[in-house]
Every structure is written in structure tokens, then in C-alpha cells.
Amino acid sequence: MSKYLKNQKGYALVLTIILTMLFFILSGVLLVTYLGEFKSNRYLEERTKAIYLAEGGLEHALYLLENEEEPSSIEVELSSGYKYKINYLSQENQIEQIIVESQVQRGNKVFSVTLTAKLEEEKIINITTKTN
Known part of the structure; x- marks a missing residue:
């Protein structure tokens, strides 16, 4: 029995390398998961901004x-x-x-939303939203 206990040189090194x-493997998995969530949240944030911008428009x-007799088409930046x-x-x-x-537009990505409001007697009766 003492023969086995005395012959354990290097065991701590192997255990340290394995741990x-x-x-590092678990850290890599967590990092990949975090980056995926970050990209997803960023996409949702920009899409939400585009929706709010269309509603403001x-x-x-x-x-x-x-307030105008004949409103014309306009573009606002x-x-x-x-x-x-x-x-x-x-x-x-x-x-x-x-x-x-x-x-x-964020970098080279463009998030667009189209709102179509149907009117009757100058009142909205239906709104359709299309996102890209």
C-alpha cells in the first residue's frame, strides 16, 4: 500500500491540467452563449426603435x-x-x-418598419405593421 502512495509524483500536475x-471549456461555452444573447438583444432593441419611430411618424x-389642407409626402431625418x-x-x-x-441604421445593418393606416372620415380604422 505504501508503494502506491509513494509513487504519486506528477499526479497533482495532471489533475491541475484536467481541471x-x-x-476553459466551460468558459468558452458561457462566452458563446453570452455573445449570442447580446446579438439577439441588440437586434430586438434596434427593431423596437424602428417600430417606435414609425409610430411617431x-x-x-x-x-x-x-392642420394642413393638403398634406404632402415628406421625409424626416x-x-x-x-x-x-x-x-x-x-x-x-x-x-x-x-x-x-x-x-x-446601425453600422451596415438597416432595420425598417412600414405602418399602413387605413382611414375613414379622417379617423384610423386599421393599422398594419410590416417589419424587415
């Missing part, structure tokens, strides 16, 4: 509709990378639809 490898379009475009579709001198296209 270090396990630590719709409010702007309704304001112009109430709030700051670098944040813009929206308002289009009015009319038939027989009555506006039937408002289309707001918003774009949020």
Missing part, C-alpha cells in the same frame, strides 16, 4: 392631416441613421391611407 481544461402624419417617410394615398380628394416607412 484547467474543464474551466404616424402621429406626425395625423398632425399634418389635421431625426439624426444620423434615424429617418421616416410619410406617404398619403388618396382617392377622390379624400385621403384613404397613410403609409409611414421608418429606417434605423
Whole structure:
């Protein structure tokens, strides 16, 4: 028995190497998971900004509709990378639809949202949202 106990030179080194490898493998897995979550959250954040920008553009379009006789299509850039475009579709001198296209650009990625509001007697009856 004492023969086995005396012949354990290097055992601590092997154990240390194995534990270090396990630590690095687990750290790598956690890092990959974290980076995936980070990218996903960033995408959702930019998409949410594009939706809010389109909703703000719709409010702007309704304001112009109430305060101008014949509102025209406009494009608004709030700051670098944040813009929206308002289009009015009319038939027989009555506006039937408002289309707001918003774009949020971050780096080389562009997040866009299109809101289409159907109107009857200058009141919204339906809003359709399309995201890219």
C-alpha cells in the first residue's frame, strides 16, 4: 500500500491540467452563449426603435392631416441613421391611407418598419405593421 502512495509524483500536475481544461471549456461555452444573447438583444432593441419611430411618424402624419389642407409626402431625418417617410394615398380628394416607412441604421445593418393606416372620415380604422 505504501508503494502506491509513494509513487504519486506528477499526479497533482495532471489533475491541475484536467481541471484547467474543464474551466476553459466551460468558459468558452458561457462566452458563446453570452455573445449570442447580446446579438439577439441588440437586434430586438434596434427593431423596437424602428417600430417606435414609425409610430411617431404616424402621429406626425395625423398632425399634418389635421392642420394642413393638403398634406404632402415628406421625409424626416431625426439624426444620423434615424429617418421616416410619410406617404398619403388618396382617392377622390379624400385621403384613404397613410403609409409611414421608418429606417434605423446601425453600422451596415438597416432595420425598417412600414405602418399602413387605413382611414375613414379622417379617423384610423386599421393599422398594419410590416417589419424587415
